[in-house]
Amino acid sequence: MGCLGIIGGTGLLELEGLVVEKRREEATVWGAPSGPVLEGTLNGRKVAFLHRHGTPSRIPPHRINYRANVSALAAAGCRRIVAVAAVGGIRADLVPGTLVVPDQIVDYTWGRGHTFHEEGLDAPVHVDFTSPYDRALAASLVQAAADAGVAVVAGGTYACTQGPRLESAAEIDRLERDGCDVVGMTGMPEAALAREAGIAYAHLAVVVNEAAGRAPGPIRMEAIRAVLETAMEAVRRVIVHLVSPGSEASA
Numbered sequence: 001m002g003c004l005g006i007i008g009g010t011g012l013l014e015l016e017g018l019v020v021e022k023r024r025e026e027a028t029v030w031g032a033p034s035g036p037v038l039e040g041t042l043n044g045r046k047v048a049f050l051h052r053h054g055t056p057s058r059i060p061p062h063r064i065n066y067r068a069n070v071s072a073l074a075a076a077g078c079r080r081i082v083a084v085a086a087v088g089g090i091r092a093d094l095v096p097g098t099l100v101v102p103d104q105i106v107d108y109t110w111g112r113g114h115t116f117h118e119e120g121l122d123a124p125v126h127v128d129f130t131s132p133y134d135r136a137l138a139a140s141l142v143q144a145a146a147d148a149g150v151a152v153v154a155g156g157t158y159a160c161t162q163g164p165r166l167e168s169a170a171e172i173d174r175l176e177r178d179g180c181d182v183v184g185m186t187g188m189p190e191a192a193l194a195r196e197a198g199i200a201y202a203h204l205a206v207v208v209n210e211a212a213g214r215a216p217g218p219i220r221m222e223a224i225r226a227v228l229e230t231a232m233e234a235v236r237r238v239i240v241h242l243v244s245p246g247s248e249a250s251a
């Protein structure tokens with residue numbers, strides 16, 4: 001079923017255990033991706049890894065060439081993408097350290113290259129986005145977490161804000177009224193582009209802070225870094241189980 005693409009977010013700069021066979025460096029028709037696509041095997045399964053912010057991390061969320069990233073993974077033969085992303089927790093139970101596999105998205109971004117269907121078309125293309133995440137892949141992630149003994153929250157609505165600044169407390173109140181549970185800056189247009197490209201896409205979101213106004217005082221980067229360090233170990237375990245031969249999740 002083609003290789004599994006893994007997009008690493010903040011805190012997941014590399015994929016431990018990945019045996020790299022090829023570094024795909026070419027630019028796409030949409031320009032250069034954030035960095036090389038590392039193609040190889042993880043636990044014997046074909047995977048391709050791309051760090052969303054580049055290595056070392058240098059590209060802020062609003063400057064990422066999402067079209068090039070998704071195109072590069074498509075060119076590597078990926079039919080499924082698991083996107084790892086750090087998020088703020090809006091819902092009270094989604095405290096730092098929680099892993100979430102969301103099932104809905106609200107997009108608050110603007111001005112990003114958000115479609116492959118720009119011009120030269122016979123007719124406008126409107127992909128269905130009712131369920132923005134691939135249900136089967138999301139279910140596989142939840143199963144992989146269970147196999148790995150890692151707790152995840154299945155379902156929830158991911159709000160994608162423009163960044164790079166964090167939100168005001170009033171903006172988070174608004175997102176909550178809109179029904180959002182977690183907030184990040186990179187899920188869109190990534191998810192929509194994957195849908196346009198016919199690639200199954202799911203998010204493994206890691207809550208790294210309480211969203212603005214949900215805890216006393218400002219959001220501190222040192223605290224986020226500390227959470228990332230421990231949470232990424234859990235993320236790696238989930239991914240390894242996802243690709244493990246014989247695991248139900250890898251089917």
Ligand code: HPA
Nearest residue numbers: 086087088183184185211
């Ligand atoms: N808001 C937006 N994006 C984020 C946050 C947040 O609180 N935490 C990590 N990414």
